[in-house]
Amino acid sequence: MSxxxxxxxxxxxxxxxxxxxxxxxxxxxxDSTVVCVAGGGCETVQESEYAEIAGVPVAVLGLVAYTVIxxxxxxDAPVARLAAATIALIGLLFGMYLLALxxxxxxxxxxxxxxxxxxxxxxxxxxxxxRLRSDWGQTPRV
Amino acid sequence: xxxxxxxxxxRPSGRAVVLAFGVAIAVSAALVAVALFLRNDNSAxxxxxxxxxxxxxxxxxxxxxxSPDAKVTLIEYADLQxxxxxxYTEGLFPSxxxxxxxxxxxxxxxxxxxxxxxxxxxAHRFLLAAGLQxxxxxxxxxxxxxxxxxxxxxVTDELLRRLAGxxxxxxxxxxxxxxxxxxxxxxxxxxxxxxxxxxIAGTPTLLIKIGDSEPYLIQVATVxxxxxxxxxxxxx
Numbered sequence: 001m002s003x004x005x006x007x008x009x010x011x012x013x014x015x016x017x018x019x020x021x022x023x024x025x026x027x028x029x030x031d032s033t034v035v036c037v038a039g040g041g042c043e044t045v046q047e048s049e050y051a052e053i054a055g056v057p058v059a060v061l062g063l064v065a066y067t068v069i070x071x072x073x074x075x076d077a078p079v080a081r082l083a084a085a086t087i088a089l090i091g092l093l094f095g096m097y098l099l100a101l102x103x104x105x106x107x108x109x110x111x112x113x114x115x116x117x118x119x120x121x122x123x124x125x126x127x128x129x130x131r132l133r134s135d136w137g138q139t140p141r142v
Numbered sequence: 143x144x145x146x147x148x149x150x151x152x153r154p155s156g157r158a159v160v161l162a163f164g165v166a167i168a169v170s171a172a173l174v175a176v177a178l179f180l181r182n183d184n185s186a187x188x189x190x191x192x193x194x195x196x197x198x199x200x201x202x203x204x205x206x207x208x209s210p211d212a213k214v215t216l217i218e219y220a221d222l223q224x225x226x227x228x229x230y231t232e233g234l235f236p237s238x239x240x241x242x243x244x245x246x247x248x249x250x251x252x253x254x255x256x257x258x259x260x261x262x263x264x265a266h267r268f269l270l271a272a273g274l275q276x277x278x279x280x281x282x283x284x285x286x287x288x289x290x291x292x293x294x295x296x297v298t299d300e301l302l303r304r305l306a307g308x309x310x311x312x313x314x315x316x317x318x319x320x321x322x323x324x325x326x327x328x329x330x331x332x333x334x335x336x337x338x339x340x341x342i343a344g345t346p347t348l349l350i351k352i353g354d355s356e357p358y359l360i361q362v363a364t365v366x367x368x369x370x371x372x373x374x375x376x377x378x
Contacts, residue, residue, distance in 0.1 A: 036224035036258065037344035053177045082154040086162040093170035097177070132159060 003131060007073060010084070010127040014070040017091075017120045020112055021062035027112075028057045058098060062116060065091050069124065085128035088121070095121035189288045195236035197283070198310070200244055202276040207239075208249025214242075214375045216250040217357055219337055219347040220282075222265035223258040223293070228286040230346045235283075237365045242372055252278060255337035255345050256330065259293035267330040268302055271320035277312040281305060350375045 028051065051057055065087050072084040099117040102109050154162070200207060206215075216238065220227040242248040254269065256262035265285055272281040284305040290296025299318070306314035320326055349357035352375050362368045 036221060036226050053173070053180055058177075078154050082158060082162050085159075086166045089163060089166035090170050090173070093167065094173050097170075097174045132154065 006127055006131050007076070010124060010131065011070060011073045013120060013123045013127060014066050014073060017066035017116065017124060018063065018070065020116050020120060021059050021066055024059035024110075024112055024116075025057060025063050028059050058094075061094075062091070066124075069128070081128070081131050085125070085132055088125040088128040091121045092125040191287075193280075193283055194232050194287065195239050195283060197239065197279055200239070202273075202279060204273045204276075205252040205270075205278055206249055207252075207279045208243040209246040210249065212243075212246055212249040213353060214248040214372060215351040215357075216242075216248055216372065217253060217349040217351060218250060219253045219255040219342045219345055219349075221254070221256050221258050221262045221345045222269070222282065222285050222297070223256075223262045223289065224345045225289070227346045228289050230348075231283060231286045234362070234365055234368050238368060238372070241369065247376060248372055252282065253337065254330070254333040255342050255347070257334045257338070257345075261290075261293055261295065261297040263330050263334075264297045266333055267326055268297075268317065268321045270326050270329055271317050271323075272306075272312060274320050275312055275316065277309055280309045280312065284309065352378055 051059075053061070069084045069087050072080040072087075095117040098113065102113060102117075197207070201209060203210060218227075218230070220230075238248075238250065243250055252269070252273075254266040256266040269278050269282055269285075272278045285297070288296075288301060288305065302317075303314055306312050306317050348360050348362065350360055350371060351357040360371045362371055
């Protein structure tokens with residue numbers, strides 16, 4: 001894959017991440033209107049003691065991370081690529097932890113959280129890492 | 143991370159990549175560690191020993207709190223395991239009691255929708271039994287303050303006995319006996335179905351009934367919105 005499609009794909013995935021994390025942030029803060037509905041899982045997950053770290057909702061962490069990654073993709077300096085890949089990898093690893101929590105600890109699954117954990121975060125990590133490689137391919141190593 | 147390999151302006155060095163990924167793994171591990179560590183300080187909902195609202199002196203009859211002659215009735219469908227219901231009781235309910243129920247302007251009716259699980263049905267059973275002693279609202283408030291995790295068995299006999307002991311005028315022995323009667327058990331078992339039949343999809347669901355007219359749904363998230371809805375009903 002050449003760099004341009006990779007860059008566009010990474011930007012689109014980052015936008016999808018912003019959309020999902022944005023929705024989850026909204027859902028977290030709008031919780032005074034959230035009701036408990038039969039079969040609904042997101043409220044349980046978002047209500048859990050794991051939904052915040054030191055008062056910061058994990059959804060906000062995701063929103064910030066995706067926004068920074070998108071900005072780095074737009075910036076597109078070599079250091080920005082590396083930084084984007086680094087943040088994406090952090091997101092992937094932390095997303096795996098959150099997914100494990102949902103599966104094994106909270107015993108509730110939040111569809112939008114899973115969309116983030118198994119689709120968006122891995123996709124972004126792979127795309128940003130591939131961009132580092134494609135970059136190497138274009139310039140011979142010294 | 144700004145390290146570049148010599149002779150190239152367009153790519154990070156292999157060393158920088160390894161370093162960056164090392165940083166990523168370390169930061170992730172630190173995040174998880176901080177998350178796990180702070181979770182314990184954060185483990186909500188913490189049980190609170192003090193009632194969030196004073197209900198003493200307000201008339202109660204079964205599931206209705208407040209004057210039976212009040213023109214406006216606020217109906218609440220609730221599941222005792224629902225965190226949103228707990229928030230309603232802790233956040234909005236005290237202002238409703240002080241501003242409308244205690245002065246006799248409105249009364250409020252509890253309707254159970256115990257759909258989350260067995261703890262919901264058991265709590266509902268004891269609420270109905272407490273209603274026979276006109277103490278449903280005190281027990282409901284106390285249970286919300288001590289709400290546990292969904293379906294983890296938190297509605298224990300021990301908890302119910304302790305909370306009943308803290309409520310003036312509630313006979314715990316009678317409460318436990320009443321909660322086991324066929325009538326109460328059937329009412330509690332049937333409540334979720336009845337609420338669903340009435341079109342109730344979740345909790346808390348709030349409705350306002352003016353006189354004998356058909357109740358209508360209200361959507362409120364703040365004290366101000368609740369006051370506006372009740373004021374409109376009182377003027378209507």
